[in-house]
Amino acid sequence: MQCVRKITDDLYFVGANDKRLALFENIHPLPNGTSYNSYLLLDEKTVLFDTADWSVSRQFLENIEYLLGDRPLDYLVVGHMEPDHGASIHEVLLRYPKVKIICSNKASMMMNQFGFDCQKRVKVVKEKDTMSFGKHEVTFYMAPMVHWPEVMVTFDNTNGVLFSADAFGSFGSLDGKLFADEVDYDRDWIEEARRYYTNIVSKYGPQVQKLLAKAGGLPIKYICPLHGLVWRKDLGYFIDKYDKWSKYEPEEQGVLIAYASMYGDTECAANILANELCQKGITNIAMYDVSKTHISYLISDAFKYSHMALLSVTYNLKIFPPMNSFVEDMAALNLQKRTVAVVENGTWAPQAGSLICEHLDEMKEMTVLNEQCTILSSLNQSTYDEICGIADAIVESMKAE
C-alpha cells in the first residue's frame, strides 16, 4: 500500500525507509535506519525527482503508482547517481517506458557504467538550464563533489522547492514526521545530521561552499534532501550549520577527549584531564574510548568542538590502531582549525604522540598545544602535573578565542 505525504499542493514525498539497515555505505552505523527520499510533482507533466535504494523499491514503486493513477510518468530528474538513490532507475524505466531522464552529463555516463540502458531517453542539462513542466519552471544547478562528481540540484522557481540531492541530508529514518518542524530537531536529529555531513560530505567543504553561494541567491522555501527530513521553516538554522561545517569552523567551544588505552593508565590520564577541565569551569566535554566508539561518532564530535585532546598508547612503535584510524580519517576528511593537546604512553619507546603530531602538521590550521605529556607506563606526580598543565593550556586557549 501507498505511504506518501503531501509537501505542497502538487508535490509529494514518495520515498521510503529502511529501518533494518545496520551500516550506511556498509561502514557507518545506523541506529535509527535511514530514509531514501524521492519526490513526485504532479503538474501538466509528471516529474519524479530521483529514485530510491533497491531495498525499499517495492514501497517506492507503490507510492508512485498510487499517485500517478492512469497518468504516465513523463520525466525523471536524476540529481545523484549513487546506488542508494539510483538503483531503482532501471525498474522505473521498465514500468514507464516513455519517461525521459533529465540529468548532468556525468550522471548520464554513470548510468551507462551502472548498466542502465537508457542513453536514448536522456536529456542532458547544464548549469542554469531551465525546464517547464506546466505551472512549474525549474532551474538546474551543478553541485560537483557534493558529494559525487555528477551531482546537480534542482530549484523549482514556482514554489521555491530546492531538491538538494545529498546536501542537507541526515542519517535516521522517518516515522511519519517528514518535516523538520514536526520533530525536536536539537534533541533527536542534529547529532545524526552532523554525523552524516561530517563523514559523508565534509571532505568537500569548498564545493559545499560553492553550492551555498548559489543557493544564497535563490528564494528557497523548502529544502528536499535525499535522506532525512524536509525543511520548510527556520531554514537558516540548518543552512548556518552547513556553512560552519563546510568552513571547518567549530560549532561550540568545548573539548573532545579521545583516548586509546589497553590497561587503563592512559584512560586514567583522560579522566584526570576531564576532571581538571571541569574544575576549571569547562564542562562542555565529550570523552570517548576510541576502541569502543565507532569512528564516525569521533569524526562528528571533532567537527563539533573547538578543542581536542588525543591520548594514545604506543603499539609496535606506532599509534594504537583505532586512534591511528581516527587521526588519518580526520586528515582525509580535511578537518581544520582545531586546537589539539597530545598525550602519549609507552613502556619502552613511547612515540604515539610524535606520530600524531606528524599527522596534525599535515592538516590545515591545526594548533598543537606546546604542553604535551609522555607517560611511562603509569602516571606519577610529574606526569599528573603535566596533565593539569594541559588543562590550563586548553582553558587559556579558549579564553584567547
Ligand SMILES: Cc1cc2nc3c(=O)[nH]c(=O)nc-3n(C[C@H](O)[C@H](O)[C@H](O)COP(=O)(O)O)c2cc1C
Ligand atoms: C602489542 C603491544 C605493543 C606495544 N608496543 C609498544 C611500543 O612500541 N613502545 C612502547 O613504549 N610501548 C609499547 N607497548 C606498551 C604499552 O604502550 C604500554 O604498556 C602502555 O603503558 C600501556 O598503557 P595503558 O595502561 O593505557 O594501556 C606495547 C604493548 C603491546 C601490548
